[in-house]
Amino acid sequence: MPVNSWPAGEAAARVPHTGPVSGVPVVVVGAGPVGLTAALLLARRGVGVLVLERYAEPYVLPRAVHLDDEVFRVLQDAGVADVLVAHTRPMAGLRLLDGTHRVLAEFRRDPAAGANGWPQGSFVHQPDLESVLAAAVAAEPGIELRRGVEVTGLRQDDGGVAVITRDRTTGEDRSVHAAAVVGCDGAGSTVRGLIGARMRDLGRADRWLVLDVRSDRPLGLWPGVHQVCDPRRASTCMPVTGDRYRWEFRLLPGETAADLAGRARLGELLAPVVPVEGVEVLRAVEYTYRAQVADRWRDGRVLLAGDAAHLSPPFVGQGLGLGLRDAHQLAWKLAAVLAGEAGDDLLDTYQAEREPHARALIRVALLLGALMTGGGRGGAVVRRAVLAAVRRIPAVARLATDSRTPPLRRGLLVERRGRAGRRLAGTLVPQPEVLVEGLPCRLDDVLGDGDAELTAGLLVRRADGTRVQVEDPSGTLTAWLRGATVRIRRDRIVGSARGTDRP
Structure with missing residues (x-):
């Protein structure tokens, strides 16, 4: 819609x-x-x-x-x-592969708009x-x-x-x-x-070879991130947008990007996925990942x-x-x-x-x-056993794909009083599609540019005094509020919440 x-x-x-x-x-x-x-x-x-x-x-x-x-x-x-x-493509999720590119685990992401109104x-x-x-x-x-x-x-x-x-x-x-x-x-x-x-x-720095390539034909990759958990050389590959692809390979001690960037070595690195013929290398650089x-x-x-x-x-x-x-x-x-x-x-x-x-x-x-790429040969054995268990525990599996902002701590701009405050204050308000006067729109646009209040009855009171009644066809906001009224900051973080918060 x-x-x-x-x-x-x-x-x-x-x-x-x-x-x-x-x-x-x-x-x-x-x-x-x-x-x-x-x-x-x-x-x-x-x-x-x-x-x-x-x-x-x-x-x-x-x-x-x-x-x-x-x-x-x-x-x-x-x-x-x-x-x-229009210039992006939804990501299907994350696949963990072993050194022979067999799937160890798959963590999917929904390509449809989710709680924040976007994929x-x-x-x-x-x-x-x-x-x-x-x-x-x-x-x-x-x-x-x-x-x-x-x-x-x-x-x-x-x-x-x-x-x-x-x-x-x-x-x-x-x-x-x-x-x-x-x-x-x-x-x-x-x-x-x-x-x-x-x-x-x-944490310690980690050296990788980063390859950005284009292909004159579709490579048929699953439309998500592939993490190869190979104890000999960890690597990552993904289709980006259009005809562009990204590969990353961990550099071994003493190796440089130049050692691997030759056509013959690239052919060896890409062989488990695609033949190097027809692949144009746009960039091949050493990158040091730092924490x-x-x-x-x-x-x-x-x-x-x-x-x-x-x-x-x-x-x-x-x-x-x-x-x-x-x-x-x-x-x-x-x-x-x-x-x-x-x-x-x-x-x-x-x-x-x-x-x-x-x-x-x-x-x-x-x-x-560390879990996906570390541990050598012994780590590969442990990883397979651990991943078999992780796939059956949704809360743990979500770590692989979940990048939600954790709730802000109590502070000058976050008030955590009452049950509703302790549950909602400091979190990001969801952005489902809502209706105003029967027409669909995004909640952030309804909230305006300043602070706003959202009541349990789905009335938005904006900073300029404007009041807007919204409808929640999906029930997302209603379920999230659970009868509470929230004050929403300009960055869409809940500053405070009060009122009913049913268990």
Whole structure:
């Protein structure tokens, strides 16, 4: 069923996003997916944004390949999800294979829209994602994007942040005055270094060969992730979108990407799946997967997001997803501070709320990586026995495909009083298809841009005073509320809940 951005009718007319404010902008450093999404979210909340990117042209080769349903809600808020979804493909789930490519276990994902209104997992070609985001940024009058400009210094005072930049073509140095700076400049973040933050290891580094290829014919792969649990050489393969595929192979001690990237060696590596003939290698690089979190994500009005703040191994596909969740939460908090709705202490809650989630998913990635690829020959025997049991325990099996944000802890913005509060506060409200005046729409669009309240009777009270009655044909919201009334934050996290919560 098609879903409207917002149904017609005066009672349900969507509150438009405010235009960009005049005066000092927020400077976003880095024009990757996290930086561009942060810019769009800020601009849609009335904040002027200047994006600085050190490279003159977008990076055209793929990197991230996975988006989950929670992250699609972030992109929905940024105004690009409906355009992007045409460039993605639902992911069927995860298959674990032994060294001979026999299936040990299969963990499926439903390709249909789930509790968050989007497929539980989707493959994406990162250049497609960046192209969609860049087009949205170009159409947004509140955002200016400057490429070929690197940040070389930061100076903070009571009036904001002086950002020292250098044009990489002319060598000209300039200073830009910013209300705040958001460092979305990746694993080698300049901004992180300028504020004196350091990355802390959560696990050991792991070296892999990453192959991105195109095929002139369909390869007939199952449309999900294949994890080969081979004690001799662990590997991963997946069909991405269109004619693109991704392979990853763990490098052995002393090996380099160059050792394996020759046509003959590639033929050996790909032989269990496909013949190398007709396969065009787009990229063959060594990548070191790290498990790290920055010791601090904020220094005054300078904040970190995405890979600048944390790095995750790939085993739950959440490197990009963590960064986009950062952008979603940081955008509304920063906009509220700049609008004078809250003091700077609101920014203290950013790392306090986001870091536990980042650490939790990084640790799950480390655990699953060890379970799926570690242990040598003895580990392969144990793995087969363990997986036979795991498949019969749904709660354990969900770890392989579940990337839900864990409930936020009790804090300044999360109140866990009463039975309903303890159950619902800190969790993400589901987004089923609802009806307003008989027309289908997405719940996030009904909630509007500010805080909102959802009553047990399915009445939405928005921050601007508008009241909208919704219907819940699937019964998802009704079952989730169980008679409670919830206050929903701008990032769709429940801040508090009260009222009946039937056992």
